[in-house]
Amino acid sequence: MVNKSIVILIIAVILTSCGSDTNKNEAAAIDTTSSSANSKELMKAQQILYTLPSPVEAAALMKLSGATFDLSTLNPTANVSKYTSNESKSLNLGVYGTDLVYANIFEQTQESADYFKCANTLATALGINNAFGENTFQRVKANMQNRDSLMAIIAEASLEADAYFKENERPAASALVAVGGWIEGLYIATTIANKTKNGEIIQRVAEQKNSINNLIGLVESFGSEKGLSPVLGDLKEIKLLFDALEVKKGTTSKPVGNDRTPTIGVSKHIEMTPEQLKAISEKVGSIRNKIIK
Amino acid sequence: MNTVKKTVSLLFLLSIITLTASAQCKGLVKKNMARLAPFTHNGQLNSASLPEGGVVDFKLTCYTGLTYRLALAADPVLGKVSFRVLDEDNNEVYNSNDDNTTSWDFNVGSSQELTVEISVPLTDKSIRGCVALLVGFKQPKSVGGLRPM
Numbered sequence: 291m292v293n294k295s296i297v298i299l300i301i302a303v304i305l306t307s308c309g310s311d312t313n314k315n316e317a318a319a320i321d322t323t324s325s326s327a328n329s330k331e332l333m334k335a336q337q338i339l340y341t342l343p344s345p346v347e348a349a350a351l352m353k354l355s356g357a358t359f360d361l362s363t364l365n366p367t368a369n370v371s372k373y374t375s376n377e378s379k380s381l382n383l384g385v386y387g388t389d390l391v392y393a394n395i396f397e398q399t400q401e402s403a404d405y406f407k408c409a410n411t412l413a414t415a416l417g418i419n420n421a422f423g424e425n426t427f428q429r430v431k432a433n434m435q436n437r438d439s440l441m442a443i444i445a446e447a448s449l450e451a452d453a454y455f456k457e458n459e460r461p462a463a464s465a466l467v468a469v470g471g472w473i474e475g476l477y478i479a480t481t482i483a484n485k486t487k488n489g490e491i492i493q494r495v496a497e498q499k500n501s502i503n504n505l506i507g508l509v510e511s512f513g514s515e516k517g518l519s520p521v522l523g524d525l526k527e528i529k530l531l532f533d534a535l536e537v538k539k540g541t542t543s544k545p546v547g548n549d550r551t552p553t554i555g556v557s558k559h560i561e562m563t564p565e566q567l568k569a570i571s572e573k574v575g576s577i578r579n580k581i582i583k
Numbered sequence: 584m585n586t587v588k589k590t591v592s593l594l595f596l597l598s599i600i601t602l603t604a605s606a607q608c609k610g611l612v613k614k615n616m617a618r619l620a621p622f623t624h625n626g627q628l629n630s631a632s633l634p635e636g637g638v639v640d641f642k643l644t645c646y647t648g649l650t651y652r653l654a655l656a657a658d659p660v661l662g663k664v665s666f667r668v669l670d671e672d673n674n675e676v677y678n679s680n681d682d683n684t685t686s687w688d689f690n691v692g693s694s695q696e697l698t699v700e701i702s703v704p705l706t707d708k709s710i711r712g713c714v715a716l717l718v719g720f721k722q723p724k725s726v727g728g729l730r731p732m
């Protein structure tokens with residue numbers, strides 16, 4: 291009887307663990323007696339995964355909008371030795387990853403190398419040896435003058451890190467890296483927006499209203515994983531401020547443009563007043579300083 | 584003692600199965616990365632393990648000023664996997680079944696959230712495999728394209 295119980299338990303664990311690279315808002319049980327159409331709807335309702343704007347994408351947008359490089363907005367490299375818990379390491383791997391991308395996209399060669407080292411230090415401490423390891427570092431050194439290739443290498447390193455966490459049943463760490471990277475990106479954007487009053491950059495800040503929901507969805511999907519509750523609380527405070535931004539929506543346009551690369555989607559504009567920008571900037575600054583201290 | 588050995592063996596097998604599924608997804612993404620060129624990959628592992636008839640939604644935010652490429656990769660055992668794209672009002676703006684491709688380039692008129700729904704066809708076989716959504720972007724005037732090293 292005991293033998294049968296153990297085998298049944300293990301088989302049950304095997305069946306429910308398949309698909310472990312999906313996030314935890316997937317329901318554990320699916321009614322197998324439903325009709326095929328109903329099963330499809332159940333499966334559809336149960337699997338929602340969130341993709342966040344990557345630091346590479348965010349930096350590209352900032353440069354497009356006319357931002358310039360300001361080292362003082364980035365997390366000092368000397369701070370890397372402060373991060374001793376896995377949570378602070380994961381968060382700041384995201385932070386330094388974003389700083390690395392910003393340094394690179396603005397062609398700051400020495401700073402790119404310095405931030406790469408910081409990312410490598412934290413990645414190694416977290417057990418991710420392949421993402422920012424020696425092999426990647428050599429490729430980075432060889433491509434220092436080639437921004438496009440360097441960006442591709444950084445993106446590949448990010449993928450390795452993301453995959454490592456998911457393969458090793460540490461998706462919460464992946465979420466913390468994403469949060470750290472997003473907060474740092476938004477901090478940089480709000481700092482530049484406040485200094486320059488550049489309308490395009492201010493609009494890019496406002497557009498993060500679209501991303502905050504996905505970020506919260508991602509973090510919430512991991513339930514009560516260690517280190518996520520305080521982060522979730524911080525994100526919800528930011529969300530409240532973004533919720534106040536008014537969205538002016540037009541009609542949905544049918545795809546226009548050439549057949550190969552149409553322009554799609556809903557037409558809309560997110561309004562943000564100077565007071566709202568100030569409130570968001572202060573909140574993001576406060577959370578970011580808590581992460582990097 | 585035999586019971587303990589059997590338990591340990593089964594648990595070891597479980598960990599191998601779990602790792603294999605995740606590693607296969609990463610392998611699938613890396614194998615298909617070249618399909619994004621000259622777009623830059625977003626650096627995220629967007630994948631799921633699905634059975635026959637399975638569906639997964641990926642939520643992503645796309646921004647004006649960048650051109651995007653979505654490329655679908657799927658375990659061949661799953662058959663003809665398809666994807667469609669919905670805007671934030673849930674209007675279908677693309678369906679891969681309409682043009683029989685597994686990748687699509689587009690721009691957005693306004694920055695917004697899109698939903699990419701990936702569907703595995705129903706069969707009478709009991710199967711499971713990895714599906715992955717590769718997301719790439721580029722600036723409209725990307726200098727020289729990307730040369731992954």
